[in-house]
Amino acid sequence: QQPVQSPQAVILREGEDAVINCSSSKALYSVHWYRQKHGEAPIFLMILLKGGEQKGHDKISASFNEKKQQSSLYLTASQLSYSGTYFCGTERLNRDDKIIFGKGTRLHILP
Amino acid sequence: EAGVAQSPRYKIIEKRQSVAFWCNPISGHATLYWYQQILGQGPKLLIQFQNNGVVDDSQLPKDRFSAERLKGVDSTLKIQPAKLEDSAVYLCASSSQRGPYEQYFGPGTRLTVT
Numbered sequence: 001q002q003p004v005q006s007p008q009a010v011i012l013r014e015g016e017d018a019v020i021n022c023s024s025s026k027a028l029y030s031v032h033w034y035r036q037k038h039g040e041a042p043i044f045l046m047i048l049l050k051g052g053e054q055k056g057h058d059k060i061s062a063s064f065n066e067k068k069q070q071s072s073l074y075l076t077a078s079q080l081s082y083s084g085t086y087f088c089g090t091e092r093l094n095r096d097d098k099i100i101f102g103k104g105t106r107l108h109i110l111p
Numbered sequence: 112e113a114g115v116a117q118s119p120r121y122k123i124i125e126k127r128q129s130v131a132f133w134c135n136p137i138s139g140h141a142t143l144y145w146y147q148q149i150l151g152q153g154p155k156l157l158i159q160f161q162n163n164g165v166v167d168d169s170q171l172p173k174d175r176f177s178a179e180r181l182k183g184v185d186s187t188l189k190i191q192p193a194k195l196e197d198s199a200v201y202l203c204a205s206s207s208q209r210g211p212y213e214q215y216f217g218p219g220t221r222l223t224v225t
Contacts, residue, residue: 101153
C-alpha cells in the first residue's frame, strides 16, 4: 500500500538534472510531493490529480500517469538548495483523504 | 501568517513513562493531522481530525496513544506508557480542508525513549 520511490538516494553536481519516481500498486486519485531538509518540517511542492496532469514551477515539475499509477518528479539544472529528502504521498481512488508517504529519496547536490 | 506550532521540540523519557505533545494549527484550518516519522522513513499518519471530529485513526495504537482536538483548534497527542519503538519525530500538519490540498507541517517534536 505504501508507494515505492526510486532511487533511494542520488548524488548530483550543481546544474545536473534528476528524476525521482513514485509508483503504487493501487489506483490513485492524487499524488503529493514534499521536500524535507534534515531536521526540518516537510515542505509542500505540488499535488497532481487523477487526469494525468503535469505541473511545475521554476525548475521543478512532475507528471502523473494514472494508467501506470506512477508519478515522476523532475528537477532541472539542480541547485544546492534542492538538497534534501523528497517524499511522494499517494491518495487512493476511494478518496479516503488518507495520504500514504513513501520512504523518500535522498538527494545531495554537490557544488 | 503564523505557521503550525508544536511543543515541546525535544523530549527524552524513560520507557513506561507518559508524554504529551501539543499542536496549534494555522488559524482557520479545519483539518489537522498527526504523523509519526521514524528516522529514515516517510511520515506515517496516526490520526486525522476534521474540526474536532476524528476522520481516521486506523493506524493509531489505541492501547497507548490518544489524541484530542478540543474546540476544533489546538490538539494534543499523548503516549502512555511509552515504548522504545515510539522514539521518532511527531509531526503535526494542518490544511484548510479535507482532500488533496497542501498540508502545512509544524517543526515536529523529537521523542527519545530510553
